[in-house]
Structures are given as structure tokens and as C-alpha cells.
Amino acid sequence: MAKKPTAKKSGALEKLKADLSAGTPGGAYVFYGPEAYLRDYYLKQLREKLVPEAFSTFNYHRVEGKDLSVQTLTEIAEALPMMAERTMIVVVDWDLFRLPEDQRRGLIALLEDLPEWCCLVFLYDTMAYQPNRTMKKLCKALSEHAQEVEFQAQDHSDLTAWIVRRFRALGKEIGRTEAEHLIFTCGDLMAGLIPEIEKLAAYAKGGAVTMRDIEDIADPVLSTEVFRLSDAVLKGDANQAANLLGNLLKMQTEPIMILAALGSQLRRIYTARIALDTGRDRLWLKDLWGMRSDYPAKLLLSAARRADRDWCAESVRRCEALDRRMKSEPGLDPQGELKLLLVQLEAGRR
Numbered sequence: 001m002a003k004k005p006t007a008k009k010s011g012a013l014e015k016l017k018a019d020l021s022a023g024t025p026g027g028a029y030v031f032y033g034p035e036a037y038l039r040d041y042y043l044k045q046l047r048e049k050l051v052p053e054a055f056s057t058f059n060y061h062r063v064e065g066k067d068l069s070v071q072t073l074t075e076i077a078e079a080l081p082m083m084a085e086r087t088m089i090v091v092v093d094w095d096l097f098r099l100p101e102d103q104r105r106g107l108i109a110l111l112e113d114l115p116e117w118c119c120l121v122f123l124y125d126t127m128a129y130q131p132n133r134t135m136k137k138l139c140k141a142l143s144e145h146a147q148e149v150e151f152q153a154q155d156h157s158d159l160t161a162w163i164v165r166r167f168r169a170l171g172k173e174i175g176r177t178e179a180e181h182l183i184f185t186c187g188d189l190m191a192g193l194i195p196e197i198e199k200l201a202a203y204a205k206g207g208a209v210t211m212r213d214i215e216d217i218a219d220p221v222l223s224t225e226v227f228r229l230s231d232a233v234l235k236g237d238a239n240q241a242a243n244l245l246g247n248l249l250k251m252q253t254e255p256i257m258i259l260a261a262l263g264s265q266l267r268r269i270y271t272a273r274i275a276l277d278t279g280r281d282r283l284w285l286k287d288l289w290g291m292r293s294d295y296p297a298k299l300l301l302s303a304a305r306r307a308d309r310d311w312c313a314e315s316v317r318r319c320e321a322l323d324r325r326m327k328s329e330p331g332l333d334p335q336g337e338l339k340l341l342l343v344q345l346e347a348g349r350r
Contacts, residue, residue, distance in 0.1 A: 012149045013042075020045050025086075026147055028111060028120045032129035033151035037190035042149070043090070043121065050086040050119055058082040065094025065127075070106035077110060077118045088119045096122065096142075097132040104138050111145040122146070153188040156180070156293035162190070163197065170201035173208040180295040182214055187221045188292065222253065226261040227299070230269065233345050234306040241342050255334035256326055259341075263319035270312035272297075272304035307349070315345050 019025050025046055031039050051060045059081050063073075068091065081087045099107065114120060122129075129148075131139055142148065154162070163179045174182070186196045196218050204213045220228075225248055232241035248258055268289060275285050282297035291297055304312070322341055326334055 012147050013151070015147065016042060016149050020049055023049060025049055025119055027114045027116070027118065028122075028146035030122045030124070030129060030142065030146055030148040031151065032124035032148070035151040035153055035189055035191070036125070037194065038154070039123075039151040042151075043123065046119065046121070047088055050084075050088045052084050055081075055083045059084050059087045060090075061088070062090045062092065064092050068094055070099070070103045070110065073120075074106065074110050077120060078115055081117050086117050086119055088121070090121045090123050092123050093125055093127040094122060095127060096138065097130065097135055104135065108137055108141040111141045114145065120146075153292070154190070156183065156188070156295075159183060159188060159190070163193065166194070166197045167201060167209060170198065171207075172201045172204055175208070177295075178209055178211055178214065180293060181211060182209075182218065183293070184295055184299070185214055185218050185220045185224050187223075192221075222248075222257065222261050223265070226258065226265050227303075229342075230262065230265050231303055233342060234269075234303055234349065236346065236349055238343075238346050241346065242339070245338060245342060249335055249338075255338050256323075258338060259319060259323055259326065259334075263316065263323060266312065266315045266319055268300055269304050269307065270309075270316055272300040273307060273309050273312045276301065276304055277309060311348050314348060318344060 016029070020042070029046075031043060033039065047056075047060060061076050063076070073089070073091065076089055077087075079087065096104075096107065131142070133139055153159070160176060160179045160183070163182065164174055167174045182193070182196065182200075186193055199217055200209050200213055203217045204210070225244060229241055229244040229248075232238075232244060245258070249255070271288060272285055275281070282294055282301055285291070285300060286294060286297040289297075307315075318341060322337055325332060326337070
């Protein structure tokens, strides 16, 4: 189920925006979350507010967390700025909650007495930020002295408006439905959408981007390919289903990942079938799965109309059974089993 941002987390981002606008950035931050485009954008904004470009060599420091010691970090933090009011330190992928106890104590001391001229940012890029709540003193120090800013995927209305602006800047128009289909196809992270937008703007022959353009050239995320795969099964198109599975395997997608995505999609279709049978609408389905827009809910309901509840239940059961076998049976041919699963699912539709 999609993760919904909490009021506290969204409030942290709003405070960051307000502080940047007022020219009063804080002393310490934790930047994390999947939306790398927004994270990097605000990191750049923070740097521009704090560090004059002419003196960035002396006042801006970016260090990798691997092998970093609190002593080294403290020395950098305590160094006075040169020809500027503030310094900025970005520490990349430092697992704060795996530090030895003496290092944690030193970090807590640094956070509690961070020099007023220093802005310290713990940036999580390839590593997940996973606070260990059993380390109460460190959690308390971070909560009291640092702003933890999570960068999640944007609200779909904001994201759609952003897509329209990006295309317009490239001399193309895109309708709301097409923009929603692009999000469905390529995912809802700006960092992933930017190259797709640029590619589509160059590819589209007319003044507006069409559904056909998106289908022709956009690179779909795994969930979209699996949706197409399940849809082909529901339509009884065995050849298309086989081709889609073959393409995923040629791209070296792990069979267990394909199965997990397929099982997840079939569970969603099952709930959509239940919604149809019990008089519930897309809003119920949207809330159930934490969807950010109506578009995928409508597609799910459309897919569910092609199957009855028994087939949906059986398809989910088959996926769960194969998942257990893939994880427990040595010598199993996962690609062959996936192909057999599609045949069984398609046969059950006849």
C-alpha cells in the first residue's frame, strides 16, 4: 500500500521552505526519501542561501559517511567560515544508528552544541534512513536539534501541473489524462519523469503529446509492465502475455520480483472485483490502496470487470503458492514456473 505522508513530515518540508524564503536556514537537517529531484533541489537552495559561490571551496564540504568519524566531522564543523556568515557540511549516507557508542555520544554532543555558523545536513541517497527508536538519546538529539525532512512523491494534482509546465517549457502541450497516464506508466518520482518528458517532447510530432506517443516511447516501470501482463491474461491474449513476460526476463528482471509484482497486482484486481460485487466505487479502492489519483483505480475496476471473484481468489492463491516454492525448493526453474503460471491463469479464464 502506498505510504501517505504524515502531517509532521509534510510540516518539516513546509518549514524548510519558509526558512529558505525568510533567509533563516536552521542548523541541522536530515534529508531522506525517494524523491531525489526535490531533495537535490532543496539541497541546492540551501547551499545558495548559505555559501557564496566564490568562497565555496572554504565554506562548503561534502563528505561520504563511510569511514567518517565524529572527531573529523566536529573539526570541520568548528572551522570558522571564510568571507561568509555560514558554512555548510553535507554528510552522505552515514548510518547514524550503527555508530559505536562512543561515536554516538560524540555526535549527540556535536548536535547539542553545533556552532551557530554551521549548517549540517545528513543526506540519505543510496542508503535508507532508518532511525532506531531504542537509541533514545540519539533520537532525542536529532528530534530536538535537527529537522528531519522526508521527500516523498508529490500529490498527483501538483505533479500533473508540474508535468504540464515541463512540457510547455519544451514547446509541447499535454492533457491531464495523458499526464496521468505518463505517471502511471513511468512512476510518480520527478527524477524518473524528467528524462521521459524530454524524450517525449523530442519524439512527439504534433504540438501535443498523445497516448500513442507515451505507449510508443516511454519506458514503463515494473508495476506498469505487470499491469499490462495481467491485463493480457484477463483478455485471454496468451501471446501478448508471453511477450511481456519474455521482455521482462530479457531485461534481467529477477523472476521473484516479477512474481511479487504480479501477485500484488492480482490482489488489487481481487479487491476491485469485491468493490464491484459490493457496490463500492473507485474512491473506496483508492483509499484502500493509498492511491494518489483516481486514474489507477479506474484501470483496476476496468480490469476486474473481466474476471469473477473465484478466478481472482484462485489467481492470488497460485501466486502465493509459487512464491513459497521459489523461496524453498532447490533446483526450481523460476522462469519456467512463471511461464507455467501464466498458462494456468489464462486457462482458468476460459
